[in-house]
Amino acid sequence: MSSSLFQAELRTGQDVVNTRQRGRHIAQALGFEGPEQVRIATAVSEVARLAASSTHGHIEFLLEEAPVPSLLVRVWAAESGGGLVAGRADSLRPGPALAPAQLLMDRVALRPDGEGRFVLEMAQRLPRAVPGPQVVESLRADLERQRRASAADELQRQNEELLRTLEELQARKAEVDRLNRELEETNRGVVALYAELEEKAEALRRASDLKTRFISNVSHELRTPISSVLNLSRLMLDRIDGPLNAEQEKQVLFIHQSGEALRELIDDLLDLAKIESGRSEVLPTRFSVAELFGALRGMLRPLRVHEGVSLVFDEPEGLPELHTDERKLSQILRNLVSNALKFTTRGEVRVSVAPGPQDSVVFSVRDTGVGIAPEDQERIFEEFVQVEGPHQQGVKGTGLGLPLSRRLAELLGGSLIMESQPGQGSTFHAAVSRDYTRWRGVAGEEGGSSPTVEQDFSPARTVLIIDDDEVARYLLQRLLSEVSLQFREAASGPEGLRLAGEVRPATILLDLSLPGMDGFEVLEALRREPATRNIPVIIHTSRSLTEQERGRLLPHVVGILPKSGLTRDVALELLQQALSGSGLWPGGTSSRT
Known part of the structure; x- marks a missing residue:
């Protein structure tokens, strides 16, 4: 159901200008925002210009209530009008000249009207509900009063729009210039900060070298008198120069024990100093x-x-x-x-x-x-x-x-x-x-690396968690935080497969209830690829598995870790089985359950 708001002939350039003015006024009265008013007026004026240039055309603005409340614009023109129509008479479609209108309006459609003419319909969904009868009647009256408005009014409005646009562009350019100046100042500050950090690092290296040399020198100097104290106390305890009474023996024994403790401290300091200075010698x-x-x-x-x-x-x-x-x-x-x-x-x-x-x-x-x-x-x-x-x-x-x-x-x-x-x-x-x-x-x-059991960023100590539940991923990492491992996370099956191929983790904790690609499909994909075929997988799920599902999973996984009643001991036991299978768990075996 639709009701007419305004219609006019399209014969001259003045008619086109007036049509643009009427289109903008109607769009404003129906609640469209400023940019949408400009888009509607532009589409209407462009189509009106083409219709007027080819033959005498006609335009009508209507208020369409169903199926979707819309502003409907109908234009009657000749089928031979410059690029408006493509296709045959029985299958008309918008021509290349209507491409701008198709971009600006929600719907553009054509249908033949007989005698070599066609009807073009353009529609734009209303931003709010259909106005009441009183508002529609008032709008019709306003349009009739403005029917004879001059082209100068519309041109003046267009000029004002252009001036506002230029002012906005100038303001944005000024903002960009300001941000560029701030960025240059920040870059200069960063360069200065790097220079200062390099100076600080060099000063710290010199201080560390001085500390190492000081400890080394002092430790060497202390060793001689401590050795003398220990040797002399040992002579006294061995009664080389005569007997000691009980109290004297107790005192000398205290001296000897204190000297031993001090010598151990000096030895530790000297060893640390040698290692830090690179002078500690290994004698295999x-x-x-x-x-x-x-x-x-x-x-x-x-x-x-x-x-x-x-x-x-x-x-x-x-x-x-x-x-x-x-x-x-x-x-x-x-x-x-x-x-x-x-x-x-x-x-x-x-x-x-x-x-x-x-x-x-x-x-x-x-x-x-x-x-x-x-x-x-x-x-x-x-x-x-x-x-x-x-x-x-x-x-x-x-x-x-x-x-x-x-x-x-x-x-x-x-x-x-x-x-x-x-x-x-x-x-x-x-x-x-x-x-x-x-x-x-x-x-x-x-350039080989040391054999290590501590956490590093190598794939040999990485555990990949594939689970769309962020809380579940967090709980697993907290539960296993005391084990020296690096964790990588994936929230979907495809992302998990990509990370598994890139990182080659030591083991994978896989959820079964994943969106799109479930855990069964991920497991099959892992086993198909040679690069991921031998990575141990632990199923971590809240699903109650049937015997058939368990039989399908168990030959290909280390074990099943339920989310319900999850404990650290159970998680560590399964993780140990997975890692020991690769020889990565300290003291582990190669058995798997």
């Missing part, structure tokens, strides 16, 4: 792990602070002979076991060893002591740092043992990391190259 020898454990067992058992603590060395099985610096490796393990014994009041301290990745061996020292909070687990590897707490009462130390052990492990081609939870003990994993000379040759000639 061939020895077995059994020989190393035998020496450590006798050396460390007297260090037990609490009688209820057992020191256990697991027997190494099937490990080849090591070719590395035995003294430095022994120093690493002595520091780790000594710390474990200090902070374990009951239970045991267990030392074990297993083959690691890249021809390395991983020594693990596990205790049942106080444990370390997550926020302190990196701080303890800083020099002279000790975590404050009740567990420190009665325990002495300098805070150098763990930093030195990590530096020594890296020097031997490996790394040192830890796993711990407060109240549940700690486990330190020290990885070293099995054959130091071979690792050194590869690292020197090919």
Whole structure:
């Protein structure tokens, strides 16, 4: 249903100008915004111009109520009018001259009207409801009063629009100029900041070199008098120059013990200084792990602070002979076991060893002591740092043992990391190259990397989580945050497949209920590609699986991790199975469930 608002003949240029004016007035009265008014007026005037230039045309503005409330413009013209019509008489379609109108209006359509004429209809959806009868009648009256408006009024309005547009362009240009000036000033500031940072970095390097040289020199100077104190106290304890009474023996023994503690501190400082300056020398020898454990067992058992603590060395099985610096490796393990014994009041301290990745061996020292909070687990590897707490009462130390052990492990081609939870003990994993000379040759000639069990950005320690639920991805990462892994995330199947091919993760945690491409399809795609075929996959889902679905999944995955009742122990067990299958989990096996 439609009602006419205004109609006019199209004969002269004045008619075209008036039509544009009427079109804009009608669009404004029907609630169209300024830009839409301009678009409607432009489309109407362009079509009116073409219709008037070809033959005497006619135009009518109507208010269409159904099916969609719209402003409808009908133009009658000859079919031969310059580019208005394409196609045959029985299948008319808009010609090239109507392309602008098609861009400006919601709908443009043609139909024949007989005697070589056609009707062109253009429609634009109303921005709000159809106005009432009184508004329509008032609009018709206004249009009749303005029927004879001069072309000068319309031209003046167009000029005003152009002036406003020019003013806006000038304002935008001024804003762009201002932003460019600010950007130039920012760039100059960044350059100056980089120069200042380089100066600061150079100053820090010089200060570090001075500190290293100072520690090295002072440590060397202190060693001589400390050695004299220890030797002289030993002479007195051995009664070389005569007997001592009980009180004198006690005093000399205190002197000797204090001297031993001071010598250990000096030795640690000197070792750190040598490593930092690059002057620490590695002297590789061939020895077995059994020989190393035998020496450590006798050396460390007297260090037990609490009688209820057992020191256990697991027997190494099937490990080849090591070719590395035995003294430095022994120093690493002595520091780790000594710390474990200090902070374990009951239970045991267990030392074990297993083959690691890249021809390395991983020594693990596990205790049942106080444990370390997550926020302190990196701080303890800083020099002279000790975590404050009740567990420190009665325990002495300098805070150098763990930093030195990590530096020594890296020097031997490996790394040192830890796993711990407060109240549940700690486990330190020290990885070293099995054959130091071979690792050194590869690292020197090919730029090879150290075998490591700590978190890095290599694919060997990356876990890819494919799940569209952001909360589920976050919970998994928090649950496994204490394990040294890097996580990558994908919210869809195609994105997960792309990342799996690019990153080659150590394992994949895959949700089954993914949008578009579900987990079953992702798993099949992973198994089809040679690059991703052997990546272990753990299903992480909230679905209740049927026996058929389980049978379909289990031959191709490590296991199924339900989201309901998810616990850290279960997640770690499955993750350990996945990573140990690739030899990436410290002390892991290659079994899979």
